[in-house]
Amino acid sequence: MNFKKNLEKNHIQASAPCRVDSGGTLDISTIYLPLHHLSPVSFNIALDLRTKVSLLPWEKGYVKVSSKGFESAVFKNDEAPFNHPMGLMFALAKYFDAHGVHIKIESSSPPRSALGGSSSAAVAILSAFYKALDRKINPEQIAWLAHYIESSVAGVPCGMQDQLAAAFGGVNQWTWKMGDRSPEFEQRPVFENEADIKDFNDNILIAYCGIPHVSKDINKQWIESFVRGETRSIFKKIIDLTKEFSKAVKSRNFRQAAKLMNQETKLRLQMTPDVLDKAGKKMFEKAMNCDCGARFTGAGGGGCLWAIGEAMDIDKLKFLWQTILTPIKTAKILDTKIENKGIMTG
DSSP states (O other), X not given: OBOHHHHHHOOEEEEEEEEEEESTTTTSHHHHTTTGGGOOEEEEEXXXXXXXXXXXXXXXXXXXXXXXXXXXEEEETTTOOTTSTTHHXXXXXXXXXXXXXXXXXXXXXXXXXXXXXXXXXXXXXXXXXXXXXXXXXXXXXXXXXXXXXXXXXXXXXXXXXXXXXXXXXXXXXXXXXXXXXXXXXXXXXXXXXXXXXXXXXXXXXXXXXXXXXXXHHHHHHHHHHHHXXXXXXXXXXXXXXXXXXXXXXXXXXXXXXXXXXXXXXXXXXXXXXXXXXXXXXXXXXXXXXXTOXXXXXXXXXXXXXXXXXXXXXXXXXXXXXXXXXXXXXTOEEOOOOBOOOOOEEO
């Protein structure tokens, strides 16, 4: 479908938030289906580091994708490679058989920072195309579609939690299960009102360690060890820890939440020592010394770390983390807050 004429009259924009998380990997069907009897869950927080997508007119028969941190690319509609660094974006456009369109991506988060940026971009792109076609935007449908398209081109099993944080926003526990005909999720907001969410900002800290990550490397190790039967007992422990973590956050028992988060991080380090880089391991130690919890975001191996704790403990940790990050080029404490809203169009 040629979008050029439509977009010359009306430029389309949509955006979706990034996230930090706990209990990741449990949202991958390779893991949650064999462990369905344990009701696997993941916890995540949407951040106001939004990924904005603009659909602009382009030459008929061609699709262009541009995003900061990546080289822009233009391909004929039927020749766009899905194994390209921005192959997911071309695959999303191909779902609509789109051409005559320039997909411009503007991310507020650092490139490849393990904050779920590619998934938030996917959710925003699908929402933008739905808006261009004057279709109703259903967050659940958009999240599933983004998940399945990403899974189809990634070459590795993919989870679902990034797309859900992007589509819905807020602070949520997600339960993964199988319905009558297809996989399903259950959303359980951790806080009931916006005031509690606003207060929760004082209990978290997010930092970019300055080294981009490649999520499929570590994810692949987790999946392969699970399939071999070597780490299933560890993932069972992670399910229990994630459930208890959600309860502790809900009851605002942040010292307990910190202990539970650190237990999960130690289990992940046991499976994959490279999930934290050198700076990340120092930051993890500082967090524990301050009675805070710390964890990599996404699949780790570079990217971001986030921490949870009592407000006064987080203040102490912020100074210590800044001391570690200052010598590292591009590393920094991120200026971000919890985002209540998911998909937004304009």
